[in-house]
Amino acid sequence: MNSLILTAFARIFFAILIGVSIFILYRGHNQPGGGFVGGLMAAAGFAVLALAEGVAAARRALPFHPVTVMGIGLVMAIVSGVPGLFSDDSYLTHWWFHAGDFHTGTALIFDIGVYLVVMSGILALVLRFYEEEGEH
Amino acid sequence: MTSIILAAFASALLARPLALRFAPHGGWIMALAPGGLFVALLMLGLGLPANGPLSETVEWVPALNVELTFRLDGFSWLFSLLITGIGTLVTIYAGAYFAEKSPEKGANFIALILLFMSAMLGTVLTDHLIVLYVFWELTSLVSFLLIGFDSYKASARKAALQSLIVTAGGGLALFAGILLIGLALDTYSLSEIATRGDELAASPLAPAILVLVLLGAFTKSAQVPFHFWLPGAMAAPTPASAYLHSATMVKLGVYLLARLDQPFSAMPAFGITLIVFGTATLIVGGVRALTQPGFKAILAHSTVGSLGLLVLLIGLEGDTAAIATIGFILGHALYKAALFFCAGTAIHATGRTEVTQMSGLATALPWTAAAAGLAAISMAGLPPMVAFIAKEYIFEAQLNAGTNWLVIALTVLGNAAFVMIALLASIGPFFRGRLAPLPLQHSEVAGMALGPVTLAGLSLLFGLAPALIAGPLIAPAASALVGAPVEVSFSLWHGFTPMLALSAVVVVLGIGLWLAWPSLLQRLQGGRLSHALGDAGYNFVFDGVLKIAKLSTRILQNGDQHRYGAIVLGATVVIVVAGLIAAAPPFALDTSLDGFRIGPAVILAFMVFGAVCAARLISLLGAVVAAGICGFGSALLFLLNGAPDLALTQFSVEVLVVVIMMALLLRLPVRRTLTRMRSERRMDALLSGAFAFLVFLALAAMTTMPLDLTLSDYYRATSYPEAFGRNVVNVILVDFRALDTMGEIAVIAFGAMTVWGLLRRRIRKTAGGAS
Numbered sequence: 051m052n053s054l055i056l057t058a059f060a061r062i063f064f065a066i067l068i069g070v071s072i073f074i075l076y077r078g079h080n081q082p083g084g085g086f087v088g089g090l091m092a093a094a095g096f097a098v099l100a101l102a103e104g105v106a107a108a109r110r111a112l113p114f115h116p117v118t119v120m121g122i123g124l125v126m127a128i129v130s131g132v133p134g135l136f137s138d139d140s141y142l143t144h145w146w147f148h149a150g151d152f153h154t155g156t157a158l159i160f161d162i163g164v165y166l167v168v169m170s171g172i173l174a175l176v177l178r179f180y181e182e183e184g185e186h
Numbered sequence: 187m188t189s190i191i192l193a194a195f196a197s198a199l200l201a202r203p204l205a206l207r208f209a210p211h212g213g214w215i216m217a218l219a220p221g222g223l224f225v226a227l228l229m230l231g232l233g234l235p236a237n238g239p240l241s242e243t244v245e246w247v248p249a250l251n252v253e254l255t256f257r258l259d260g261f262s263w264l265f266s267l268l269i270t271g272i273g274t275l276v277t278i279y280a281g282a283y284f285a286e287k288s289p290e291k292g293a294n295f296i297a298l299i300l301l302f303m304s305a306m307l308g309t310v311l312t313d314h315l316i317v318l319y320v321f322w323e324l325t326s327l328v329s330f331l332l333i334g335f336d337s338y339k340a341s342a343r344k345a346a347l348q349s350l351i352v353t354a355g356g357g358l359a360l361f362a363g364i365l366l367i368g369l370a371l372d373t374y375s376l377s378e379i380a381t382r383g384d385e386l387a388a389s390p391l392a393p394a395i396l397v398l399v400l401l402g403a404f405t406k407s408a409q410v411p412f413h414f415w416l417p418g419a420m421a422a423p424t425p426a427s428a429y430l431h432s433a434t435m436v437k438l439g440v441y442l443l444a445r446l447d448q449p450f451s452a453m454p455a456f457g458i459t460l461i462v463f464g465t466a467t468l469i470v471g472g473v474r475a476l477t478q479p480g481f482k483a484i485l486a487h488s489t490v491g492s493l494g495l496l497v498l499l500i501g502l503e504g505d506t507a508a509i510a511t512i513g514f515i516l517g518h519a520l521y522k523a524a525l526f527f528c529a530g531t532a533i534h535a536t537g538r539t540e541v542t543q544m545s546g547l548a549t550a551l552p553w554t555a556a557a558a559g560l561a562a563i564s565m566a567g568l569p570p571m572v573a574f575i576a577k578e579y580i581f582e583a584q585l586n587a588g589t590n591w592l593v594i595a596l597t598v599l600g601n602a603a604f605v606m607i608a609l610l611a612s613i614g615p616f617f618r619g620r621l622a623p624l625p626l627q628h629s630e631v632a633g634m635a636l637g638p639v640t641l642a643g644l645s646l647l648f649g650l651a652p653a654l655i656a657g658p659l660i661a662p663a664a665s666a667l668v669g670a671p672v673e674v675s676f677s678l679w680h681g682f683t684p685m686l687a688l689s690a691v692v693v694v695l696g697i698g699l700w701l702a703w704p705s706l707l708q709r710l711q712g713g714r715l716s717h718a719l720g721d722a723g724y725n726f727v728f729d730g731v732l733k734i735a736k737l738s739t740r741i742l743q744n745g746d747q748h749r750y751g752a753i754v755l756g757a758t759v760v761i762v763v764a765g766l767i768a769a770a771p772p773f774a775l776d777t778s779l780d781g782f783r784i785g786p787a788v789i790l791a792f793m794v795f796g797a798v799c800a801a802r803l804i805s806l807l808g809a810v811v812a813a814g815i816c817g818f819g820s821a822l823l824f825l826l827n828g829a830p831d832l833a834l835t836q837f838s839v840e841v842l843v844v845v846i847m848m849a850l851l852l853r854l855p856v857r858r859t860l861t862r863m864r865s866e867r868r869m870d871a872l873l874s875g876a877f878a879f880l881v882f883l884a885l886a887a888m889t890t891m892p893l894d895l896t897l898s899d900y901y902r903a904t905s906y907p908e909a910f911g912r913n914v915v916n917v918i919l920v921d922f923r924a925l926d927t928m929g930e931i932a933v934i935a936f937g938a939m940t941v942w943g944l945l946r947r948r949i950r951k952t953a954g955g956a957s
Binding site for chain 2: 074078079080081082083084085086087090091093094097101116117120121123124127128131141142144146148153155157160161163164167168170171172174175176178179180
């Protein structure tokens with residue numbers, strides 16, 4: 051799409067959307083947000099890049115192929131449940147680390163997995179729809 | 187016994203590399219495995235009568251109450267000796283048979299044969315019905331691979347598929363029957379079921395059990411009307427035919443029926459069904475042998491007949507019937523495997539497949555001819571072979587049980603067919619005429635002669651010295667069937683009895699049939715009779731299923747998006763209306779305007795406007811924007827009603843929908859063309875109107891019902907103390923119901939991957955078309 055304004059701002063939008071999406075992913079445990087919404091926003095960020103600079107640029111911004119990222123996300127979600135097997139004999143019972151009021155644990159790994167799957171799943175489609183003939 | 191089965195499977199795993207390593211002698215080397223097992227089983231079984239049945243239990247699936255119980259009694263001992271003994275000879279024979287093919291081919295074949303042997307051993311040695319079923323289906327699978335071994339032949343592939351569909355399909359019925367037995371008696375142990383026949387017969391499930399188990403056994407043992415797959419299975423290489431389709435696998439159905447004879451005999455329908463189907467199969471096998479000239483095909487049809495005879499025998503009551511069953515299983519396995527070996531050698535040597543094309547092979551293949559001659563005498567039921575004694579017992583069993591004269595007459599006729607086939611398989615190809623002038627492609631080798639000579643020799647030996655088997659082998663096996671000790675007096679000469687008279691009739695009739703065979707063959711070959719008795723019914727059903735599949739695809743999957751939408755909406759409307767009609771008392775609508783808020787009402791009005799625009803606009807771009815109004819409107823509604831998470835998600839989704847739709851619009855014309863006729867559009871409007879009205883009704887009715895907040899309260903109360911998160915929605919997603927979420931992201935991932943792959947092909951195709 052040949053819009054000077056869009057092209058000029060695309061990189062900034064991209065950075066902001068990715069940043070916000072990660073923030074939303076992280077804060078999701080206590081406030082509105084989470085891996086699913088975060089993943090959708092990140093996909094939107096890549097979509098902006100693809101619209102402004104083409105599919106090739108969006109692809110370059112992601113170090114791996116979307117399908118690979120999808121697999122990584124799925125594996126993270128699956129693996130995050132394994133520790134529970136050892137402590138509670140129950141898959142997906144999460145482990146927690148506490149530091150005063152700060153809590154984090156394997157649930158975050160699970161949520162990152164959700165984030166990656168949603169983002170790259172949509173990205174795989176968006177890139178496919180926007181790509182020119184001959185690319186793959 | 188567990189170790190025996192493990193050793194069998196281990197030998198199957200090692201067979202391929204080992205047979206390749208010792209390439210030309212792979213058959214001899216690998217035969218050590220079944221040979222060793224044969225010796226081990228022989229030693230194990232010889233101690234049987236004193237100790238009673240041996241049994242061993244290993245836990246397998248404790249949660250489902252399935253354990254690997256193995257049990258060796260006289261009957262399973264007989265079967266396991268046949269399996270390993272003939273297995274040894276088949277392995278040796280296969281090594282020689284594949285000698286001049288590529289070593290891989292021979293090695294693969296031997297590996298499959300040993301795998302098959304292991305599955306058979308498992309089936310006959312287990313005491314647990316579910317374990318039996320697992321091994322049973324494994325034999326069907328391996329049989330499929332062996333029949334289709336020459337996978338480059340379309341006929342072999344078709345025969346393999348046919349046998350798999352019939353036997354594995356019947357296996358499913360058997361599995362259902364087994365589960366019902368378990369339901370009725372609360373046990374899967376064969377030895378326990380054997381003692382609780384009365385309970386089984388009294389159970390309301392008894393008729394279903396009977397039908398399902400018989401389906402399983404009849405398909406496996408090629409009883410009418412499932413007999414057609416067995417002659418088709420002759421597409422397999424001859425060693426496989428000798429092993430699977432004469433001596434062992436097809437007898438599994440017989441094995442199961444014999445095992446269940448004791449508990450099932452309390453059901454009156456069991457015996458009579460077996461007699462009717464067994465007799466029909468015996469006659470069909472005999473008649474079909476008149477319609478085909480192929481050497482292996484003739485033998486295959488006689489096997490169908492023999493299996494019918496066995497089923498008929500199981501249907502009879504009494505000790506004599508049990509002895510006759512055991513004797514005929516043994517005698518038939520010995521002579522039929524030998525004859526298949528001889529047929530294979532003759533076909534291998536001449537390169538021809540029909541008996542009418544072979545003559546005088548005795549000079550070139552003396553050992554094979556001798557074995558074929560002895561085996562044929564045995565098959566014809568003449569003294570001094572063991573099958574003669576078995577046949578005398580068959581008639582004695584029928585006379586003792588007071589069998590209907592028609593069944594006896596048909597049995598005589600069926601046995602006459604055996605005499606005819608025995609003569610066809612021996613005199614013509616081996617002893618009559620001179621060696622045809624064609625050059626023999628192969629001469630006799632030790633590996634191919636050993637099998638038939640050994641088996642035919644045993645037929646003779648057991649006939650001359652019946653005491654060798656009567657006490658140690660036949661008596662324990664018959665006792666295991668009857669469930670009480672059985673006296674067996676096996677001898678060649680019984681005096682002038684009615685049985686002997688029947689045997690004489692059989693021989694005379696058989697010779698008459700043999701003399702008439704050439705002219706009958708000419709008249710019947712390829713005729714309507716052979717067609718009707720063949721797999722015409724199977725083809726009819728099979729083609730019918732394909733036709734229905736095509737028809738339903740044409741109606742349901744016709745590629746018209748409008749029709750898909752109409753079907754989904756229409757079905758939903760019908761289901762919901764049916765639900766509403768069935769719901770008593772009728773639901774109430776809350777018509778009061780308490781709690782009416784102006785904000786949501788305005789948003790809803792906008793959404794209605796957006797929906798109408800989306801439907802009416804000709805410009806696709808405009809329609810996308812209008813649909814977006816609906817989406818953003820619902821996001822606002824979520825926000826106003828205290829669901830910020832949902833709102834956030836809905837906003838993001840709407841953005842992405844616009845992005846994706848734009849991508850698609852780039853490939854489409856900007857203005858859509860109207861392809862729907864006026865009447866179609868009216869129908870669409872009616873359907874979507876009805877759908878919308880129903881959704882409205884359902885929602886309105888839901889609001890009048892009291893809301894159950896137990897679960898929400900629980901999550902709200904526990905989300906921070908247990909999962910350290912204040913956002914209940916997210917805590918549910920990643921912690922409380924994390925397994926659900928994992929399933930959902932897996933679906934997303936696989937869905938996305940599928941679309942991604944499908945679109946790649948599409949784009950490449952169009953790119954190729956453009957250039």
